[in-house]
Amino acid sequence: MIKVLSIFSLTVLLSATASLRAQPPASAAMLKPVRGPLVSFGSLTPGDTLILVCFWSAASDAGIEALDAINAQYAGWKKRARFRMLAVAEDEGRGSGRIRGLKSEHGWTFDVYEDINGELRAAAHIRNLPSSVIITGGKVVYQMEGFEKGAEAYLFDKILAMQP
Numbered sequence: 001m002i003k004v005l006s007i008f009s010l011t012v013l014l015s016a017t018a019s020l021r022a023q024p025p026a027s028a029a030m031l032k033p034v035r036g037p038l039v040s041f042g043s044l045t046p047g048d049t050l051i052l053v054c055f056w057s058a059a060s061d062a063g064i065e066a067l068d069a070i071n072a073q074y075a076g077w078k079k080r081a082r083f084r085m086l087a088v089a090e091d092e093g094r095g096s097g098r099i100r101g102l103k104s105e106h107g108w109t110f111d112v113y114e115d116i117n118g119e120l121r122a123a124a125h126i127r128n129l130p131s132s133v134i135i136t137g138g139k140v141v142y143q144m145e146g147f148e149k150g151a152e153a154y155l156f157d158k159i160l161a162m163q164p
Contacts, residue, residue: 027138029119031088034100034112041120044111050083050162051135052155055115055126058091058098063130064106066147071108073152081159085110090121090129134158 027042045051054070056063067087074085087110089099103112115121124133124140132155134142142158144151 026120026123026135029115029123030117031086031113031120032116034103034114038116039113044086045084045135047138049136050081050159052083052085052159053120053124053133053135054085054087055090055121055124055129055131055133056087057129058089058102060129062147064102065149066130066132066152067108068106069147069149069152070155071106071110073156074109077156077159081156081163083159087112088120089114090118090126134162136162 027040027045029041030038031041031044032038054063054067056067058064070085077083087103087108089112091099091114099112099114102108124135124143126133126143128145130147131143131145133140133144134155141162144155
């Protein structure tokens with residue numbers, strides 16, 4: 001009986017350990033810009049920079065609406081606060097090819113990337129799209145899921161509150 005319990009305990013421990021495999025840190029996540037070679041998230045975001053990352057999908061009207069709402073305010077935001085914004089697409093297959101066209105068509109002035117392996121999404125624990133996170137010092141300090149009109153103002157209020 002004790003041997004059966006020991007084998008069972010060992011099996012549970014091994015299963016738990018396997019499911020807790022360390023994910024690479026967000027800084028190691030590789031992103032594809034709309035033009036150019038892959039870059040690491042860490043190379044785009046120095047440690048002390050305040051970063052707004054908006055996760056979206058080309059197949060999601062809500063995600064595109066969120067980016068349009070932010071873009072309408074983005075120039076003014078940049079005058080009032082020090083931060084960097086990245087729109088990170090979470091598309092696979094056909095949707096992936098639409099990203100560059102959507103950036104151009106909508107006139108987005110912020111940087112747009114594709115999280116080709118979902119590494120950044122996993123590191124930020126994003127479950128639903130669209131989602132936005134504010135990162136500082138390499139840590140997610142605020143997360144918002146979904147989008148409805150006016151939510152962009154709330155995001156900017158959070159950014160302002162985190163200014164040094």
